[in-house]
Amino acid sequence: GQNIDQPTEMTATEGAIVQINCTYQTSGFNGLFWYQQHAGEAPTFLSYNVLDGLEEKGRFSSFLSRSKGYSYLLLKELQMKDSASYLCAVPDSNYQLIWGAGTKLIIKP
């Protein structure tokens, strides 16, 4: 079967850096997605990784290690608007997404 684990909640300070981890177990591998979801809103796409390494996109970066079944989302120069849940998802063998429960990120001034 497939399983995705993320921390339930994290707290960080405005202006700091935070790393949100995601570990997964899949029978095959077709990449890994990160989405952001503000409270009461729809998830929105942040990043996709299929090869090992770091993908940088402005203040947000995503890292993947396929051998370790591990990914992280790195958020730099945190802003209050970054307070949200961050969802990790991997496609199954039919390319349908299996979702983690999400990590709620709380930013304090």
Add this chain to the structure above:
Amino acid sequence: NAGVTQTPKFRVLKTGQSMTLLCAQDMNHEYMYWYRQDPGMGLRLIHYSVGEGTTAKGEVPDGYNVSRLKKQNFLLGLESAAPSQTSVYFCASSLPPDRVQPQHFGDGTRLSIL
């Protein structure tokens, strides 16, 4: 840019009532999905569609039916609502996922079953 539109945004039902949630997308996407999101759990796929006139079961299909009569619309029906179906329902659409395309989500429907 409308993207994915869900109606209604909120609804309260009594146990045993029926209702239909409507999802419409204007991006000409082939694939459409219905998810439910419950506290402490990830998004769970209810049903999905790979094109007009076709539907398939997801992880949690029991108690729900769907129809895709037009490419741009995907309907989710609850024939006899139960309190366990209280949830936030999200519709999403995408290009064929084997091209690893992101899914685009509607704003959700908050459904309470009393």
